[in-house]
Structure formats: structure tokens, C-alpha cells
Amino acid sequence: MERNVLPGYLTLHESGELAERAEAACELLGDCTVCPQHCHVDRIGGEHGFCRTGSRAMAASYGPHFGEEPPLVGRSGSGTIFFAGCNMRCEFCQNFEISQCRAGYEISSEELAGAMMRLQERGCHNINFVSPSHVVPQIITAVDRAASLGLAVPLVYNSGGYDEVDTLRLLDSVIDIYMPDAKYGRDDVALDLSHAPGYTGYMQAALKEMHRQVGDLVVDEDTIAIRGMIIRHLVLPENLANSEIVMRFIAEEISRDSYVNIMAQYRPAGRVTEEERSPMLTALQRPITGEEYRYAVRCARENRLHRGF
Template identity: 55%
Template sequence: MRARVEELKSRLRCCNTCPHHCEVDRVAGERGFCRTGSNPVVASYGPHFGEESVLVGSKGSGTIFFTYCVMRCVFCQNFEISQLGEGEEITTEALADIMISLQRRGCHNINLVSPTHVIPMIVEAVCLAVPKGLAVPLVYNTGGYEDVATLKLLDGIIDIYMPDVKFADNQKARKYTGCRSYFDVAKAAIREMHRQVGDLRFDSQGLAVKGLLVRHLVLPNNLADSEAVLKFLAEDISPNTVVNIMAQYHPAYRTSHYPELARRIRREEYAHVVEFARALRMDRAMFSLW
């Protein structure tokens, strides 16, 4: 763990933590795409009951919302945090204490939201928290735009990977998220995640303890190319992939500038994606109540 911390922190001096590879010196105060230095910025933390039931249980998922993001989604529903920078810079020691406090409050896991750009600080915090008794699963809650070389340094540390596969078309993804080659990058990342943790597994109470849990948000006008996303998961990753097909899209942030995104999805749009998942025999898919 200590060797990985040092390797990850060294990457901050010419940052290639995420696929943007900005190569700025974050230790010296330079800022790249993520606008974050060498300390994590946290917007909020606490037991969260709005996540998947397999994470929430009876006492909640111990969610830590990191400020800023490696994606700039024009429809982001948490844009005050991810884009506008709402949050407070803290030390890794303080982050470790937050993890311990969430475990003491009974949270079933530590849910790291938008962790990609602060991986070095997270691993250092885990290294500090484990001797203090941290033992609950770590959930890596990401938009799916990940650097595989960085992910390899998380092998054996992260218990549950929860990526959101947002688009199956690179050009659309670039337009709406600012990320180059999004689907190609996300596919490679999810292959690595699955290699590390496998299909999602549960304890005797039905709580997730290890594995891959994928989210996919259905967008209006099939802008996400949902069929291609599901086909990739079923055929390239595993037919047993647990995927939450989400219906809760609503226009937010900058969608007024994009008429094709400026409405909620229709019932028939969501139903079509559900039927396609069933046709692929994705028996572990999760569906939203309309």
C-alpha cells in the first residue's frame, strides 16, 4: 500500500492520473482539467439512502462527494459540486477520519463519488484508515472515464467498482462531456475493473460486498446509444453483469443550450431499453420504477 501511495503521488508531478493526461505539476499548484491540486476537495459526506438498495441496506451507504470531476457533462445533476467547485479542501488525514466516522455511524460501505482525479489522496487516506479499523467495502463511484494504468494500482484496494457508462458513441460523448474517445476509454476501464473484482457478489443479507455494478442513464432521443452499451456489457464483459438502467434523467445545468437534451425521457424510450436488456438475457439488470 505504501509503495502504491508513493507511485500514485509521484504521478501528480506530471499528472497522468486520468485519461486527459494534462501533465501539469499539481504538487506545485498547477491545475489541469480537474482543477484540483494535491489535496482532495470534499463537498459533503454522510449516510446516503438514494443509492442502489444493495449498497444502502438499513444504515446507508457512506458517501463522500469529491468536488470537481474529470468529465464536464452538460446535463450534470450535481453541477454545483462537479463543475462550480462547491466544497472544502481537506488533508488526507482528514479524509481518513471521515472514512472511519462513516463506518462508526454504521454505514455498510465507503462510497467514493467522482474519485478519479483524487485517487492518490484516496489510497493514502485508506492506508491511514486501515490501521484505525477501516474494514467496510470501498465503492468506486465513477463516470467511467478512467486510465487503465491508474486502475491497476487500485487492484486489491477497491471492492466494488460502480462506473456509469454514459455514451457508446465517441463523438456524442465529446460533445456532451468534453472527453475524447469516451467509449473506447470506458470499455478498456470496465474490462480492467471486471478483471479485478469479477461479477457482483452479495453477503447473506443481500448487501453487495465485491464486484462490478454498472449504471446506465437512458437519455432522450437515444443519445446514449443504450443498445450498444448493453450489448458491450453482456457480450464483452459478462452476461451476469449487474447493470442499473436508470430512468431519472431530467434537464439540468446547461441543457437549455442543447434542445435534444432539454426534456425528460418518454416511457416508451425507457421501455425499449428494458426490453433490449431482457432480449440479451441480462437477468441481473436493475430497472427503475416509472
């Protein structure tokens, strides 16, 4: 356990480097390569790519959230900001209306900074950016503005794990806590279920970069997260997530001290409940069994992972 330290983005803001990072990130929007979809559209000029988001981020909601991992929630909640749009299209997404139907509103950098300040004022332990992979330039710009207003709590990057390493490097010392998904162990499953080409390679490279930046999870004297990485893995029916591959990767190439949340809450949602379109989607039309969940936990333990589940 460690005592609270000032977030790194404050130092970057004071030196002017954060503003430079924001400018460099925003340049990516002109021929967009912000995420692994590499759409090459001009988002500054109003074009939309896979994420269906232009030069401004779209927010669905924000507020204190108490359903996240205990190190993030504490007593006062995690200050979540849910972004609309996504760089994946998971067939089973439980936030389908937000991620794929863009149920939200455009938000300026000033408004986004204001939302962060209001969450801090409400006592939230952190600012938690949910589905941020496609709006990193807008986030960096808003953080720079919020830092000038007095923002001083840790920042959480809560993504699906489908992240571009070059974009993540712009977040070095900006993000304090990374919380990526490690969704799949096989690319064919990722493509069929999430429309994310090359997912496993991008996810693995992203997790390595995130861990390089922040290391394993560190908490303060009140067991509240202040820095590090939390990895989420959602168990899917018939082991479609290939948990044995994912856990082996985390243990051997990230850290056996990784905090891994093995999640059991899968339920049919999104397009899964529609007519059958593939054998994989058919498998997803039921919840997981207790044995399927225990198998994923067993995979973690066999790889000597021991935190978070």
C-alpha cells in the same frame, strides 16, 4: 451469497504495499496522467488541469446515503464521500455546482481518513467514493491511514467510467466494489455532451479492468454487496446514450451476469437549461419518455442481461 470477508486493502496495508501504491500514485500528480484527460500539469506544484484540483482532494460533503442501489444501502446506508471537481464536464450534470464549480473544500489525507472512520462508526455498510477518478492518489493515501485506524468495511469506486486503466491497476485489491457509468456508445456524443475525448474506448477498457479485479456483484446473507461490479446506464432523450451499443458491449465483453442499473431519472439540469448551442443539447431540454426507457430495458433483455433492472 457469501459471508463477509475482510477487505483486501487490509492485507495490503499490513504488508506495506498499500503505502507503496500510494507513493506511486502520488508521483503521477507531478505530470498528471491520473485520468484519461492526460493534462500533464504539475498538481504537486499547485497547477490545475481539467479537473481543477491540485495536490489535495476537494470534498463537497459526506454522510450516510440511502438513494444508491439496494445492495449498497441496506438498512444503514452507503457512506458516501462526494468529491468536488470532475474529469468530465457533462452538460446535463445534476451536481453541476459540485462537479464543475468546485463547491467544496480542500481535505487532507488525515481528514479524509477521519471521514471514513466516522461513516463506519455510524454503521454504514461501505465507504462510497463519488467522482473519484481525478483523486485516486489522495484516496489510496487516505485508505492506508484509515486502515491503521481500524477501517474494515468495503470500498466503493463510484465513477463516470472515464478512467485510466494504469491508474485502476493501482486500486487492485484496494477497491471492493466498482460502480462505473457506461454513459455512451458513441464518442462524438460523449465529446459534445461530456467533453470526454475517446470516452467509449476508455470506458470499455476501464470496465474490463474493473471486472477483472472484482468480478460480478456478490452479496452476503443479508443481500448487502461485499464485492463485484455494478454498472449504471442513464437513459437520455432520443437515445443519445445509444443504449443498444452499451448493452451489447456489457453482455458480450463483460458478463451477462452483470448487475446493470438502467436509470430513468434524467431531467434537464446544468447547462442544458441555457440557450441552445447544439442539436444534442436541444434534445436534452426535456425528460425521457416511457418508451425511451422501455427501449433501453429491451436492449438489455435482448442481450440476455438479467440483473439490476
